[in-house]
Amino acid sequence: MHSTPSAEELLLLQEAGFDERDGTRAVVANQVSQVSGIYFLSAAGANLIKIGFVQNIDKIARRVDALQAGCPYALVNVFVARGASRREEWRAHRLFEEYRFRAEWFRCDGRLKSFLQFAVAYPDEASRRLRLQLED
Incomplete structure (x- = not known):
């Protein structure tokens, strides 16, 4: 069972190129190849x-x-x-x-x-x- 991430954890995940889907953390496909x-x-x-x-x-x-x-x-x-x-x-x-x-x-x-x-x-x-x- 997954716990619900806090707003701070979600922000860190987004900055790292991850998102929250159905309780699992998955790499966002369109961000993998992006270079800032x-x-x-x-x-x-x-x-x-x-x-x-x-x-x-x-x-x-x-x-x-x-x-x-x-x-x-x-x-x-x-x-x-x-x-x-x-x-x-x-x-x-x-x-x-x-x-x-x-x-x-x-x-x-x-x-x-x-x-x-x-x-x-x-x-x-x-x-x-x-x-x-x-x-x-």
Whole structure:
């Protein structure tokens, strides 16, 4: 007999890619192949970078299209740190705090600019290094 999970347990299960079905815990099929990530979008002509999170990196184009509707500058996806979490996105905001323009928008200067130049040339290594910096 299964006990009913608490709201906190259900939240943890959802974050881990599980759901509750008929009293058993089963992997949610459409979440198994999803890879989340932190994206870095450039607002062309504005020297600004948006640092955001996407649950499924295969849907970044859809996210860019949604953001583009309210942005007067052309948005270009510069880099995606594959496998990163929402918590790591918040930490990335703190990592580049000195360049914050407003909310999730940052001036593309200094360490942020250097990091993105490296990331364009070496995306896998940049993802690895960024995630190491964002660890607890």
